[in-house]
Amino acid sequence: MRNKPLLIIVVGILAIGLGIGLGQYFMPEGEPAKPQIGGIFLVPAKPVVDFTLSQQANQPFTLADLKGHWSLLYFGYTFCPDVCPTTLTTLNRAMALLAKQGQDKDVAVWMVSVDPQRDSLEKLKEYTAFFNPKFRGATGERGEIDKLAKEFGVYYQIHKPEPGSDYYLVDHSAAIIVINPQGELQAVLTDTGSADKLASDLLSIKGYFEKARS
Amino acid sequence: MYRMLFLLSLLAFAGGAMAEDYTAGDLVITQVWARPTPPVASAGAAFLTLDNGKGPDDRLLSAQGDVSTTVELHTHHMENGVMEMRKVDDIPVPAGKTVKLQPGGLHVMLIGLKAPLVEGETFPLTLNFEKAGAVTVEVAVHQPPK
Numbered sequence: 001m002r003n004k005p006l007l008i009i010v011v012g013i014l015a016i017g018l019g020i021g022l023g024q025y026f027m028p029e030g031e032p033a034k035p036q037i038g039g040i041f042l043v044p045a046k047p048v049v050d051f052t053l054s055q056q057a058n059q060p061f062t063l064a065d066l067k068g069h070w071s072l073l074y075f076g077y078t079f080c081p082d083v084c085p086t087t088l089t090t091l092n093r094a095m096a097l098l099a100k101q102g103q104d105k106d107v108a109v110w111m112v113s114v115d116p117q118r119d120s121l122e123k124l125k126e127y128t129a130f131f132n133p134k135f136r137g138a139t140g141e142r143g144e145i146d147k148l149a150k151e152f153g154v155y156y157q158i159h160k161p162e163p164g165s166d167y168y169l170v171d172h173s174a175a176i177i178v179i180n181p182q183g184e185l186q187a188v189l190t191d192t193g194s195a196d197k198l199a200s201d202l203l204s205i206k207g208y209f210e211k212a213r214s
Numbered sequence: 215m216y217r218m219l220f221l222l223s224l225l226a227f228a229g230g231a232m233a234e235d236y237t238a239g240d241l242v243i244t245q246v247w248a249r250p251t252p253p254v255a256s257a258g259a260a261f262l263t264l265d266n267g268k269g270p271d272d273r274l275l276s277a278q279g280d281v282s283t284t285v286e287l288h289t290h291h292m293e294n295g296v297m298e299m300r301k302v303d304d305i306p307v308p309a310g311k312t313v314k315l316q317p318g319g320l321h322v323m324l325i326g327l328k329a330p331l332v333e334g335e336t337f338p339l340t341l342n343f344e345k346a347g348a349v350t351v352e353v354a355v356h357q358p359p360k
């Protein structure tokens with residue numbers, strides 16, 4: 001039993017080695033080098049299950065809305081005083097940087113609220129527009145939010161109000177989900193602190209996608 | 215000449231963007247600011263830097279203001295990529311240390327904003343320290359530095 005940690009390490013190394021080997025075996029020749037981004041880049045991109053949320057009254061938000069262009073999804077809530085505004089501000093600045101290179105037109109930004117109890121569609125619309133008039137908000141039934149969150153590896157937890165207070169807090173993943181124009185999960189960006197980094201990561205991701213298709 | 219300087223200082227004030235420095239006992243309080251909030255947002259956060267270069271160990275016990283119905287001291291933890299915000303009882307300001315309340319970390323949480331925080335405006339906030347006592351600062355509302 002004493003050698004168990006060592007065994008785990010050895011098995012781990014073998015598994016990683018096997019994984020790399022298989023990856024190279026299956027990688028078609030001429031595939032562009034994976035972009036180095038602040039997060040996870042998926043090769044191949046992962047298909048996304050269909051879902052039904054809402055972006056406005058009587059206007060659903062489904063997988064079809066994520067096709068034909070790039071989409072950046074951020075899961076948060078409007079009661080969030082710091083991290084959500086910071087990320088949306090950074091996204092706005094990153095979009096301005098992309099615009100300088102004519103690379104912003106095919107990128108949509110969505111904030112998906114995991115807190116539909118407090119975030120009405122109307123409220124979300126105004127909230128996202130404050131950061132950039134093109135940013136959109138969506139939310140919906142708990143089951144559909146959970147389905148999408150699970151699909152992207154997004155975690156959140158809604159807390160109960162503390163005794164004596166009438167508000168509650170929500171823990172949530174701070175990552176930005178990148179969906180390619182085929183509506184597939186292409187990347188999860190976790191390094192979201194700088195607009196420069198975000199913009200350059202998005203350019204790398206888009207560049208890879210274009211090259212891989214040509 | 216003094217008159218000129220006085221006028222200049224008035225101008226700087228009117229600019230709104232100038233962050234003022236404050237002292238409370240031995241503490242120096244700088245970079246007091248808050249991000250503008252969307253009109254529909256019910257919560258906001260204020261940030262500041264506490265420099266305790268000269269004094270004994272101190273603690274920020276609470277903050278209060280009319281800007282929101284509730285004012286609390288909060289912190290953030292990043293756990294495996296998940297951002298967790300929590301209330302804290304106080305914020306220690308050890309002797310010889312500088313403590314920053316800044317985005318992604320410690321902040322004064324403003325819950326139930328009575329009006330949106332508008333860029334270029336300021337609002338008063340009273341900070342209560344264990345040893346340095348109470349001091350009222352003007353929080354400047356502006357975008358975070360890039």
Ligand SMILES: [Cu+2]
Pocket residue numbers: 081259288289299300321323
């Ligand atoms: Cu907070």
